[in-house]
Amino acid sequence: MKGINEYKVHDRMLIAVDCIIFGFDGKDLKALLIKRGFEPGLGKWSLMGGFVKTEESIDKGASRILEMLTGLTNIYMEQLYCFGDVDRDPADRVVSVAYFALIKLDDYKPELMKEHNAKWFNIRHIPTMVFDHKKMILMAKESLRQKVATHPIGFELLPEKFTLAQLQNLYETIYETTFDKRNFLRKILSLDILKKLNEKEKLLSKKGSFYYTFDHNKYKKLQREGLKFI
Amino acid sequence: MKGINEYKVHDRMLIAVDCIIFGFDGKDLKALLIKRGFEPGLGKWSLMGGFVKTEESIDKGASRILEMLTGLTNIYMEQLYCFGDVDRDPADRVVSVAYFALIKLDDYKPELMKEHNAKWFNIRHIPTMVFDHKKMILMAKESLRQKVATHPIGFELLPEKFTLAQLQNLYETIYETTFDKRNFLRKILSLDILKKLNEKEKLLSKKGSFYYTFDHNKYKKLQREGLKFI
DNA sequence: ACAAAAGTGTTCACTGTACACCCATGT
DNA sequence: ACATGGGTGTACAGTGAACACTTTTGT
Numbered sequence: 001m002k003g004i005n006e007y008k009v010h011d012r013m014l015i016a017v018d019c020i021i022f023g024f025d026g027k028d029l030k031a032l033l034i035k036r037g038f039e040p041g042l043g044k045w046s047l048m049g050g051f052v053k054t055e056e057s058i059d060k061g062a063s064r065i066l067e068m069l070t071g072l073t074n075i076y077m078e079q080l081y082c083f084g085d086v087d088r089d090p091a092d093r094v095v096s097v098a099y100f101a102l103i104k105l106d107d108y109k110p111e112l113m114k115e116h117n118a119k120w121f122n123i124r125h126i127p128t129m130v131f132d133h134k135k136m137i138l139m140a141k142e143s144l145r146q147k148v149a150t151h152p153i154g155f156e157l158l159p160e161k162f163t164l165a166q167l168q169n170l171y172e173t174i175y176e177t178t179f180d181k182r183n184f185l186r187k188i189l190s191l192d193i194l195k196k197l198n199e200k201e202k203l204l205s206k207k208g209s210f211y212y213t214f215d216h217n218k219y220k221k222l223q224r225e226g227l228k229f230i
Numbered sequence: 231m232k233g234i235n236e237y238k239v240h241d242r243m244l245i246a247v248d249c250i251i252f253g254f255d256g257k258d259l260k261a262l263l264i265k266r267g268f269e270p271g272l273g274k275w276s277l278m279g280g281f282v283k284t285e286e287s288i289d290k291g292a293s294r295i296l297e298m299l300t301g302l303t304n305i306y307m308e309q310l311y312c313f314g315d316v317d318r319d320p321a322d323r324v325v326s327v328a329y330f331a332l333i334k335l336d337d338y339k340p341e342l343m344k345e346h347n348a349k350w351f352n353i354r355h356i357p358t359m360v361f362d363h364k365k366m367i368l369m370a371k372e373s374l375r376q377k378v379a380t381h382p383i384g385f386e387l388l389p390e391k392f393t394l395a396q397l398q399n400l401y402e403t404i405y406e407t408t409f410d411k412r413n414f415l416r417k418i419l420s421l422d423i424l425k426k427l428n429e430k431e432k433l434l435s436k437k438g439s440f441y442y443t444f445d446h447n448k449y450k451k452l453q454r455e456g457l458k459f460i
Numbered sequence: 461a462c463a464a465a466a467g468t469g470t471t472c473a474c475t476g477t478a479c480a481c482c483c484a485t486g487t
Numbered sequence: 488a489c490a491t492g493g494g495t496g497t498a499c500a501g502t503g504a505a506c507a508c509t510t511t512t513g514t
Contacts, residue, residue, distance in 0.1 A: 007244060007321055010244055010281040011244075011283050011284040013243065013245055014242055015245075015325055051241070052241070053241050056316065058312065058314025058315075061314075081309065082327050084291075085288075086285060092237045097312050097314065181493090181494085181495095182495070183476075183478085185494085204493095205485085205491060205493065206485040207491080207493050208493080209494085393466095394466090394467090395465085395466085410505070411466090411468095432513095434464090434466095435464060435511090435513095436466095436514080437465060437467085437513090438511085438512085440467095462514090463512100463513095464512095467510070468508090469508105470505105471505085472506105473502105473503090474502085474504095475500105475501085477498105477500085479497090481494105483494070484491100484493080485491090485493105486491095487489090
């Protein structure tokens with residue numbers, strides 16, 4: 001029978017993490033891409049990524065890389081898929097575990113954008129990308145749709161205070177469709193996770209629209225249990 | 231700017247594949263486990279697994295390992311999740327990509343069962359397992375539920391010809407619930423993927439119940455598009 | 461004749477969807 | 488006064504869920 005040294009004869013590979021970072025500017029769903037600064041693929045658009053270290057878990061690696069590149073911690077992040085084709089990176093055998101993250105777009109500072117050659121791209125107009133990164137983005141987009149239909153994670157993309165119109169806009173953008181205002185409102189309110197604030201946003205209309213925020217406790221409960229959202 | 235040698239300084243790890251193999255015996259949903267033949271974890275129950283080679287994709291590795299251990303090819307198989315905790319395998323840093331597979335239980339031969347020290351376990355009574363394999367099984371079970379609700383993959387677990395009672399049994403087992411016979415039938419038939427055969431299974435009842443099979447074309451279409459099944 | 465599983469329809473509640481007008485306010 | 492986006496209710500159709508009796512046939 002094989003012993004512990006059995007492990008020694010097997011191949012070792014590089015493990016990378018690539019992050020699909022979604023943001024929402026009130027109108028469009030966007031992904032944060034960087035211009036790759038080294039070969040292979042120098043100068044091409046790329047997801048933010050990096051290699052996992054032996055002494056850290058992949059989840060931890062993903063958080064580290066996200067923080068390193070965005071300065072953000074405590075971000076909603078979820079493993080998407082493990083991409084393991086042999087030639088996905090021409091330079092070496094690299095297995096990449098893709099994660100998608102949802103951030104409040106305003107949290108990402110212009111300084112960091114410059115420093116990393118980063119740019120927000122409308123999710124509907126993603127440029128040519130290095131390796132299989134475009135495939136990752138498409139899969140992430142689909143996965144986001146699925147997840148958002150059953151879990152109240154959409155709020156991760158919105159500022160703390162938001163109007164109902166912004167919320168509806170977000171969902172319409174994610175699903176590339178439109179919803180009836182009244183039906184959408186009824187559905188959202190029936191979840192009982194929104195709190196109406198005594199404060200109005202007055203930029204877009206004369207009348208002003210109330211800000212809402214969400215109830216963290218109920219929100220977490222729903223996040224665990226799932227629901228039928230859309 | 232970093233060059234291609236940038237890759238060289240990063241850590242390399244072992245990549246394993248572990249397979250959660252589901253089967254259905256007409257009454258219970260089962261998982262195929264093996265008794266581990268080497269350290270670490272010698273003698274403990276384990277998923278079927280193995281290491282991925284540099285010259286094969288992870289998907290290919292999963293197929294290879296499944297075939298090696300079961301003799302089966304052309305199996306429905308899907309990537310579940312990538313498990314990357316540092317200490318999940320005490321012997322070395324091993325990243326494991328878990329896949330779940332659905333097989334027709336009768337296809338798995340008794341000879342192979344012996345050869346690999348394999349045994350079918352009721353999914354509701356999984357024994358203590360090596361490493362994080364139990365977590366994998368639980369996740370796979372949940373994932374199967376999700377998938378089966380929106381894709382017609384349940385048939386992968388049934389023989390070519392099956393009765394409506396068997397089909398309903400399968401779904402009841404997966405969801406650990408019961409369905410009303412008439413409502414279930416109506417739903418299934420409305421999908422329009424079943425073909426009624428002119429043949430009865432006569433073992434369970436005097437009257438006998440018709441065998442059904444499924445329409446491969448419509449089935450594939452639904453598999454791609456998804457549906458609301460349960 | 462009877463036991464045992466197969467097969468078959470209808471009713472009701474609920475959920476989702478379609479749809480249009482008044483309100484508040486800044487200019 | 489009017490233009491702009493904000494806010495609100497109702498009616499109808501479709502879907503999902505509950506529910507029980509007849510049929511077939513081997514023993």
